Amino acid sequence: MSAPQKNAGLEFHYNTTELRQETWNRLKVTAAKHYEREQKGLHQRETEATIAACFDILEPVERYWAYPGKATVEELRAILASNDAFLFMRAVSHVVRGIISESYRRRLASRHVPINDLVLSSSIPPTSDDSERNYFEVLVVDNLHPEHEVALRDEMRSQQDPKGTSIYDVIVAPSFEDALLAVILNPNIQCVVIRYGFPVKSDSPTKLLGPHVTALEEIDVNAKTGVSRSLALGSFLHKIRPEIDLYLVTDAGVEEASVKGSRHFRRIFYRNEDYLELHLSICRGIRERYHTPFFNALIEFSKRPTGVFHAMPLSRGNSVYKTHWIKDMGDFYGKNIFLAETSATTGGLDSLLNPTGPLKEAQERAAKAFGAMFTYFVTNGTSTANKIVQLALLKPGDIVLIDRDCHKSHHYGIMLSGGCPVYLDAYPLREYSIYGGVPLLEIKRTLLRFKREGKLDRVRMLVLTNSTFDGLIYDPMRVMQELLAIKPDLIFLWDEAWFGFAHFHHMYRRRAAMSSAKRLNKYLRSDAYREFKTPTDFSQDDDTLLSQPWFPDPDRIKIRVYATHSTHKTLSSLRQGSMIHIYDECFYTRTESFFNEAYMTHTSTSPNYQILASLDVARRQAELEGYELVQKSIEMAMIVRETLKTQPLLKRYFSCLGPGELIPSEFRPSGFEHFFKAETGWVSAEPAWQEDEFVLDPTRITLYIGRTGIDGDTFRKTYLMDKFGIQVNKTSRNTILMMTNIGSNRSAIAFLISVLIKIAKMIRNLQHDLTPQKHRALTLRIQSLTEDLPPLPHFSGFHPFFQAEGEGPAGDMRRAYYLAYDRENCAYEPLCEELVARVRQGTELVSTTFVTPYPPGFPILVPGQVVSPEILEFLLALDVKEIHGYNAELGLKVFRAEALNAEALNAEALNAETLNAEALNTGESASGSGNLQPVKAVTAGESGDAAEPIAAKPNTKRPSRKRPRPSQPSGT
Template sequence: MPVDVDQNEINPLPPVSCVVALASDDSVLANNWVHSLNVTAARHENPLDIRFVAVDSSNAEALLRDEEQLQAILVDAGSGEAGRKNAGVLVELAHSIRTQINVFLIASERRSLAGLEKHFDELFDRGECNFNRIFRLVQAFILKRASTPFADTLRDYVFKAKDAWHTPGHSGGDSLRKSPWVGDFYRFMGEHVFNTDLSVSVQVLDSLLEPHSIIQEAQDLAAQAFGARQTFFLTNGTSTANKVVIQQVLGGGGKIIVDQACHKSVHHAVIMNRAEPVYLKSTLHPTFGIYGPVAQKDIFAALDEHADARLMVLTSCTYDGLRYDLKPIIEYAHERGVKVLVDEAWFAHGYFHPALRPTALECGADYVTQSTHKMLSAFSQASMLHVGDPDFDEHRFRENLNMHMSTSPQYSMIASLDVARKQMAMEGYGCLSRSLEMVETLCREVDETGIFRVLRREDLVPEALANDNIGLDPTKVTIDISRSGYSGNELQIKLFDQFGIQVEKATANTVSVLVTLGSTESKLLRLIHALQQLADGARHNTHLTSPRPLPEFSRFTCLPADAYFAESEEISLANNENALEHLKGRTSADEIVPYPPGIPVLVPGQEITEEIVKFLQKLLQGQTSTEIHGLIFRSDEPYLRVVKE
């Protein structure tokens, strides 16, 4: 008979342990406080296993960088001016290295606080002798950060096993559980997938659209964790977040400056809000066919030329990890009264490690959208929208949000956002440190194959951006495969079929992998082994094609919304002179996007040029794996939808 085994008995969860450091150059005070606090911790309920250690100021930085279990630091400001200055430096250092840890200040007089009031969580007098109170306060702050108000309430409700006489219709999975036809799906998905799928009828779980209790508390904790004024959870992905922000700022129209390579949700929002777009041309890397950020001078020029613009949208980091130097750009926009939305779909982890900062919020962005599921531990579609706008109108924003959000959100997604935030708040620094170590190992081992090489920042940044201080998120690892003799698609298939490895994406001469919180040493070992094997079997005859630059973005003949909703007709894109004759000069009614790179060559309202027609025809010729989104196929013949004359 098979025996049911509790997996936690085989692989028990690691014990929670928290280190709290007291940084002081007064060894008498430090030793007395640490001894007393550890004695107090031993006598009290201590679920986090908090232990106190003393460190002098000169060694505090090493502790901040190396001790992953560090959750708080008490900084002694001493009794003189020198001590206050040292404390100020150490407090700033703590915030710059570990954004999440709690900081407490020990001072002897009010003037010790000058310039530090906003930078610590609690204040203790140097003569304090009530160590019970100090311990309880320190523990309370850490426990608050470690709480998951929504996820805990959802779990508690499920374990109470209430009878469900409300939606959804599967009623906690009971409609499937004993079915001879679909019971296998219930067993495959697992009990809790169904019994956590609840509805707004369960009032104890709050409302995502009008939160007042546990969801609001979870969002407040997220705002604190990510450095925002306010944070909103979304279960429709970052696509919805982008649309909500654009609707919030532009209302029923207005001019928007936007990166041509932005996510398609931004293009959709332009149509939905009858906006007038000013598209910024992305910069192509001529060797690898990777589109990078817009040149800073082009952004400044657009802001100068379009004084009536109300919003600018930038993507940072890009799919390939390239990051703008955002601070001067955002300051330039704000000086001209332009709000800034930064799509950080691929950079939700950035705030939690000093090697990745500053983030868009730190640089002054008004709105930041993040796909919490892409690099962190949330479920797919789970995203966050962070607000930094000092002029934020919350009432109007909630109405805009309600227009796009489902009234039946998936509660497990909300719980995953709560848990993903907790993970980053408690162990984000340590997790990312390990991820960055994996990146170093992967880069070294890949380069040693002699065939493959990892592209560094200087390889990926086009010459046109050389002076723009472009950064690179190292967790996006792009591998140059040019010397292998394989195309990116061929190598992607070989990795999958022969080694069971799925990469993130491929271009003509690169493959890309993501090193996330879920990357493990075993996965890393298998990836390195696979690349070594493929390097040993590299082909010497190659016919790789050079990356084909996108055609120039042509002029607009009308607003995208007018074109999209206008009466239209379909014209063949077949490779002949008739197609060119009939399409040239017409106005596109749809968005046409080749993938890769996923950047539109046409958007609604844009004039179709000869260059664009020939470019699309070439993509459709011969043996090509290029997908072109937005085309219409009638009996395998491609058509473009154009505005009817």
């Protein structure tokens, strides 16, 4: 993020890209005013000063764009100097229209055409073929004379096929710094050609651009010369935007350059390169990223005439278009969706459960794009993706450290696999009714406890959400590094359902799971780490250990990292399209077969091909324009943040929460509090993203509404949704969570701001003239939303009957879950203040099921958990109406006291076993004729509230706490 910028009377701008856009608009308006004043014979000193200030901004910036580019800026200066105000106005208007309409992307002249000629000639509208061509820009790094620069650009333009599917223009960066800035600022750049020698420093003024060049401080680039400097630049560019293609032109020995440059460069050319060969290499690289193997296969399949003699009457649209009653469905969806429907995996398509063709290639391309070793597509959401990972890696009795606020699918997955969760508490934000993240110190303390108790070998996995629903982002590399010091084989599952876009922007990428795993592997296996870091000595006392960072032994660790992405939430995939990304050094040797079994367990044999194809296309878009779209989504969010800080009426009732409110100071050593301050403008968040334990995703806009006197759920439904049709992610008692994404645009942001202003006016009018009684009621409502907030309860603990290993934090959720199948073990307790009082007086309640308010979607109670008074108060205070696992008519479902009496249950089970043994000795079965009632098998369907009474209880004898360990556990 850039520092605040204020030039020529302009307001502060979030970054240089936005400043460029606004400056061109300002120049257009001023040029028109300049001509108008000339016509009226008025002095033009003011407009001349503004135009000069605009040129001062644009001249150093436009060198990093092909259009309009620095040549066009120089031409505009010349037109202005000729005192032709009319031509200047027309020329500026033509340029701005080209920027806004992006007409420059649709056709490319073989040589540069002067702006005079373009303005004075009639423009030819692009043909339909032109509009379908893909445009990108090529950056050439070389310190060229201006004449040679023009010749190079014209030569590379001339290589292009006028009828080709792609066209590109060329930018020349004369220095190391210019190359970095061009790649950061210009998202159109898709490949870079690094040629010969070039200086490090840019001759461009750094007042505007300096904040972007922080990466240069990491190494001494000035000390590098020749091919070493070129390779260093390639390494930096790959770090900033790993998706772009890099090409090296060198006069050093080809052998030396090939060995050292093979890591990041697609191809290396020697000295006077063949322009045609370079052009063909550039186009091939773009085609490879553009290619979507499964989507293309599905298109081809839909074009083939086929006879359908298998399942799915919907296939080819036969059951839709030949009907009298559902033709409207065909009209709504269009024919292509039906032409692509099939249950066959032949004919150019592929099997999701055993991919060998285009689907396999699509997943491999996704793995490369997201920085993973392996990627698996999932067609029924990240809820299923989470369960697949847990079933693959956990066996009964394994301990899982998990944030209690993780999505409910994790809790179900642990229950299904038989894992024993140890719940970690996130820091609470009581004043906003929001939970934060789990402090690293809390996780370290828990692991240290298991080590001291001799149970560290049972700890298998850590599950955390990155980023959280409210946009709190961990530092995965730091978390994994420190925890591997005490548990070298710990498996990490990062739920990145809302963070799938992170890999495609340099600010976010450093805190994405796959990127962090890769960087951690490189760091821990480096000579520098071995030389300067000593593995942590755990013989020290706990206080000493917890007061310092931990460093693992690189010879003992295994980096095993899994990330699940809801691609449909943040990228362009259809609903339920998700991905599992894997960076596991032990995948082939320990996990692959178990993972495949888990994948088959949870994956449909009839996957939706449209979802799979959309995942393939989402990868293509993310690679080719993800950087630009993510950057724009940040800019859109910043517009909202700035407006909420500066608009008088909005800031009277609303405020936008920043890191200062959502992240306690002990987790923010950088001291970063807000992205924007009305007094100073935008504040650089770069130090926070490098240093802080938690950072806030700027695209998550948490709107504080406590001062309105309206609770979050009412504000969402009555004001935003019912009146204006605005949907938001979630609410708390006094906040509304909104977010921008890669589909957000300025029109949508303008609509949101206008709606908030209208709501603020409505609230102001309602509160303007109140009777004393109504004013008192309003004051009490505001007080209840700003001061009298219920406490956010921590995890209460498992009942001793369901503790996995005697007294301890780990619980056997699966045992509790299935014990509740017998409804005679269960009862309902109406949720009311009286129940809270009874629990405070000592009544013991234990939950039989998951109780999950939605949103945000994490369980406040799990099977086997003790119900605390604080949890009951929290449930009573909830504004959301959708609470999964809670029956509003009956109340909370809890275990009967006698069901948790282990001695009684064991005695009953022992008596049943004795009777069965006696029956066998007499030749009779306990389930045969006689006085004994048959033991009825209890199923999920039979254990519902409407089921008939069960004749006899199943054997619920509690197993021994010391369970034998399987000799060949799954996933190990």
